[in-house]
Amino acid sequence: MSSQDDIICKSCNKICTDIQLKWCRPCAINNLKKNFTNWTSGNEKIDEFIQQMQLKIESFDNIIVEWIPYEQFNNVKKTKKDGFATAIWKDGLLKYNEEERTYKRILSNIEVFLKCLNNSQNVINEFSNEKYSIKVSEIDEFDIPKVYGISQNPDTNDYIIVLDNSYYCKECGEIYMERWSKWCRLCQINNLELNHSGNKKIDEFIQEMQLKIEIYDDIIVEWIPYNQFNNVKKIGKNGFTTVIWKNGPLEYNNNKEKFNYERKPNKKVTLKCLNNSQNVISNLLNEAKAYSIKGPEYDYDIPRIYGISQNPDTKDYIIILGGFCENCGEIFTNIYYQWCKPCDLIQNFANWTSGNEKIDEFIQEMQLKIENPEYRIVEWIPYDQFNIIKEICKDNFARMYLAIWKDGPLEYNYNEEKHKHERQPNKEVILKCLNNSQSVINDLLNEVKGYDDITEIYGISKNPNTNEYIIVLIGVNHVI
Numbered sequence: 001m002s003s004q005d006d007i008i009c010k011s012c013n014k015i016c017t018d019i020q021l022k023w024c025r026p027c028a029i030n031n032l033k034k035n036f037t038n039w040t041s042g043n044e045k046i047d048e049f050i051q052q053m054q055l056k057i058e059s060f061d062n063i064i065v066e067w068i069p070y071e072q073f074n075n076v077k078k079t080k081k082d083g084f085a086t087a088i089w090k091d092g093l094l095k096y097n098e099e100e101r102t103y104k105r106i107l108s109n110i111e112v113f114l115k116c117l118n119n120s121q122n123v124i125n126e127f128s129n130e131k132y133s134i135k136v137s138e139i140d141e142f143d144i145p146k147v148y149g150i151s152q153n154p155d156t157n158d159y160i161i162v163l164d165n166s167y168y169c170k171e172c173g174e175i176y177m178e179r180w181s182k183w184c185r186l187c188q189i190n191n192l193e194l195n196h197s198g199n200k201k202i203d204e205f206i207q208e209m210q211l212k213i214e215i216y217d218d219i220i221v222e223w224i225p226y227n228q229f230n231n232v233k234k235i236g237k238n239g240f241t242t243v244i245w246k247n248g249p250l251e252y253n254n255n256k257e258k259f260n261y262e263r264k265p266n267k268k269v270t271l272k273c274l275n276n277s278q279n280v281i282s283n284l285l286n287e288a289k290a291y292s293i294k295g296p297e298y299d300y301d302i303p304r305i306y307g308i309s310q311n312p313d314t315k316d317y318i319i320i321l322g323g324f325c326e327n328c329g330e331i332f333t334n335i336y337y338q339w340c341k342p343c344d345l346i347q348n349f350a351n352w353t354s355g356n357e358k359i360d361e362f363i364q365e366m367q368l369k370i371e372n373p374e375y376r377i378v379e380w381i382p383y384d385q386f387n388i389i390k391e392i393c394k395d396n397f398a399r400m401y402l403a404i405w406k407d408g409p410l411e412y413n414y415n416e417e418k419h420k421h422e423r424q425p426n427k428e429v430i431l432k433c434l435n436n437s438q439s440v441i442n443d444l445l446n447e448v449k450g451y452d453d454i455t456e457i458y459g460i461s462k463n464p465n466t467n468e469y470i471i472v473l474i475g476v477n478h479v480i
């Protein structure tokens with residue numbers, strides 16, 4: 001805890017504006033004002049403008065915009081965009097130092113971004129519309145480039161705005177679409193070494209698709225040589241095959257400060273072969289447009305397109321797709337989870353029965369309603385799955401038992417290559433045995449409907465000795 005003394009400004013003897021960092025705004029402003037005579041840009045308007053910017057500081061970490069002499073810059077490198085450059089600022093910016101309660105230049109040789117303008121009025125106009133910010137930690141202004149100061153090139157007399165370089169692409173000078181991923185669409189696409197189809201129309205189409213990407217996890221559609229495909233396996237529908245794409249698709253890596261595209265090898269994809277497509281390229285291209293290039297978080301029900309290829313023997317063109325069930329060849333119910341409801345649940349209807357048609361239909365209906373594989377799957381659970389531990393309580397209608405469900409409930413495993421439901425064995429559950437429920441199925445089902453199928457219930461069972469029905473409940477909510 002800071003003592004009373006500690007939160008008093010040593011210069012003005014008043015309580016600090018920021019008592020935690022011992023920063024006194026009036027004194028900081030006074031010091032800046034005192035320093036106004038120690039620097040000049042040589043242009044009255046610019047001097048006034050910088051002074052105004054300095055007096056705007058509201059917090060210890062706001063940037064003090066300065067006049068920066070041009071000789072402070074080393075290594076000035078032009079970008080592809082006219083008037084934009086990167087440079088090293090020798091002394092670096094002023095930062096508030098808590099221990100010494102003063103501003104110091106701590107980081108020297110910092111990389112900055114320079115924007116050149118050819119007259120002084122333009123400099124001031126540049127700052128309108130909140131185009132730049134001095135508030136480093138203000139969440140609302142996170143995406144607004146931070147400004148460090150103004151300078152002037154003595155050879156050209158051009159003014160220069162000095163900016164935080166993390167907002168701009170070093171190569172082309174454009175502002176990043178998303179600063180954290182350092183992803184610049186044009187530079188990234190231009191730098192990729194991609195294959196060509198040898199057909200002008202197809203190459204143009206592929207380029208067009210590539211320019212449609214908007215964020216870094218969108219798919220880069222490409223020409224994929226046919227010898228990239230292994231393990232060809234026919235699935236469901238005519239003309240569809242599942243294969244392993246050896247090198248795999250390009251994925252943007254913004255982990256570990258990589259910030260580049262890398263291939264994700266051995267990706268399972270679906271090939272759609274367009275028979276006799278050698279001469280009808282327009283059909284191929286129309287078909288290709290129907291698929292999505294969005295990242296996994298979007299378009300849950302539209303298959304993805306990764307590229308186009310050609311079978312060298314038949315010369316048929318092939319569209320490379322993602323989002324199809326390997327088992328039945330249909331589009332996944334939910335592409336994000338790579339989940340096929342028909343294969344996972346509906347096909348399985350034949351493998352279980354309660355022995356009562358009404359109950360079977362009821363459970364099937366509950367399962368058909370599931371849209372997301374993470375939802376609870378209410379099931380028919382054979383009684384021999386339970387090890388009863390103890391009776392918990394009873395009344396005239398029911399008896400409650402604590403039990404272990406040996407195989408346990410289904411949970412969706414969406415790890416790479418899994419994408420299926422797996423049982424979580426030895427789950428503690430509560431069995432609610434309904435007294436004399438042998439023939440009152442409607443009452444049973446009404447009672448089941450009363451439970452929340454996500455948080456309260458696992459399924460229905462039946463004691464074969466007494467023929468009484470049992471509602472299987474999730475343990476944690478019912479332990480007494």
Ligand SMILES: [Zn+2]
Nearest residue numbers: 009012024027
């Ligand atoms: Zn003070």
Ligand SMILES: [Zn+2]
Nearest residue numbers: 169172184187
């Ligand atoms: Zn760029």
Ligand SMILES: [Zn+2]
Nearest residue numbers: 325328340343
């Ligand atoms: Zn399927």
